[in-house]
Amino acid sequence: MGEKLGRLRGFMKTDESMKRATIPFAVITLGLLTPACGLFAPAQSSVQVASNAASVVIPSAAAREGGEGVRADARKVGDFQVHRFSGSYQKSPLTLTEEVIARENGLWVIDYTFEEQSGSTKLRVRFDPRTDSVTGVSKFDGSHEHSEPIATYEKLIERTSFAADSNDGVVSSTHGTCLVGPSELECQTKSYQVAIGDKVAILKVSRSDSVPSGDVSGDIVASDGAVIYRSELLEIGNASSPKRGVASR
Numbered sequence: 001m002g003e004k005l006g007r008l009r010g011f012m013k014t015d016e017s018m019k020r021a022t023i024p025f026a027v028i029t030l031g032l033l034t035p036a037c038g039l040f041a042p043a044q045s046s047v048q049v050a051s052n053a054a055s056v057v058i059p060s061a062a063a064r065e066g067g068e069g070v071r072a073d074a075r076k077v078g079d080f081q082v083h084r085f086s087g088s089y090q091k092s093p094l095t096l097t098e099e100v101i102a103r104e105n106g107l108w109v110i111d112y113t114f115e116e117q118s119g120s121t122k123l124r125v126r127f128d129p130r131t132d133s134v135t136g137v138s139k140f141d142g143s144h145e146h147s148e149p150i151a152t153y154e155k156l157i158e159r160t161s162f163a164a165d166s167n168d169g170v171v172s173s174t175h176g177t178c179l180v181g182p183s184e185l186e187c188q189t190k191s192y193q194v195a196i197g198d199k200v201a202i203l204k205v206s207r208s209d210s211v212p213s214g215d216v217s218g219d220i221v222a223s224d225g226a227v228i229y230r231s232e233l234l235e236i237g238n239a240s241s242p243k244r245g246v247a248s249r
Contacts, residue, residue, distance in 0.1 A: 074212060075100050075108055075129075078239040087219070087229040089162045092117045096160060099239065107135060114156050123153055162229035164194040164203065164220060171202070178206050178216045181235045185210040194220065196228060211236060 079100045086093040095115045102109040107126045114121045124145055126136040137153045138145035171191050178187035185208040192203040205218045211233065219230040 076238060077102060080235075080237060080239055081233065082235040083160070084232045084234055085160050085230070086232075087162070087227045089229045090159060094159055095234075106130070111140065112153070112156070114159075121156065123148065123156070125153055160231070162220065164196055164201070166195045167203070168193040168195070178208055180208075180211065180216060180233050183210075185216065187216055196220070196222070199223065201228060 077100050080098060082095065082097045084093060084095045093116065097111075097113040097115070099111045100108060101111050101124070104126070107128055110125050110127060112123045112125060114123075122140045124138045124140045125134055127133070128135050134150055134153065137148045137150050139148050139152075169192060171193050173188065173190045175186070175188050177184045178189075179185075187206045187208045189204055189206040192205075194201050194203045199222055201220050201222045203218070203220045206216045207214045208216050215233065217230075217232045220228045222228055
């Protein structure tokens with residue numbers, strides 16, 4: 001099976017082989033806020049890279065229901081991050097904004113706003129840091145919440161991930177700078193040779209110690225220069241005036 005990129009984890013593994021893995025960040029999964037993401041999640045750019053021709057996982061805006069990643073205690077009300085996902089793997093670019101809205105009865109309340117050309121969808125997700133799991137999902141219309149199946153969230157998060165068919169290992173590693181908003185950060189970028197069907201491509205993953213999840217960007221580019229998948233951390237921070245409460249149902 002192949003390798004999956006997305007925003008599901010906020011870490012990179014290079015010491016184990018694995019079959020096709022799935023994650024919710026992307027980037028290439030960037031660290032997301034919930035189990036699918038990095039800083040807030042267990043979502044969105046975490047990367048899992050197999051040591052051999054196994055798999056590469058780069059989570060997106062957010063996809064893994066596991067306990068590896070940034071500790072839940074690292075979250076604070078008002079924390080937010082914005083990721084963009086683009087490339088030929090889907091019809092149009094997708095921007096995902098995540099914000100920690102509240103701590104409610106031991107659960108983190110996180111808003112996810114998915115924006116694309118056809119419109120936007122805002123989901124409010126309740127995440128239990130004790131079990132690294134999503135316990136509830138609702139649509140938020142600005143004043144009220146309407147319950148939704150957890151599958152609604154999972155389906156949207158899946159759009160931040162991409163799977164390659166194999167990973168042939170690291171081909172280069174460089175140090176330089178990356179831009180996240182107006183900030184220029186010191187980054188390490190590793191390149192891997194991967195395969196998409198019968199085509200050879202290069203996967204690049206950039207990480208920085210200045211970002212809580214570590215993940216800054218990731219992309220898969222075909223030998224002809226075509227961008228198959230790209231995940232970018234556009235902004236990260238804490239809102240100056242975070243919302244203090246949760247809308248009534």
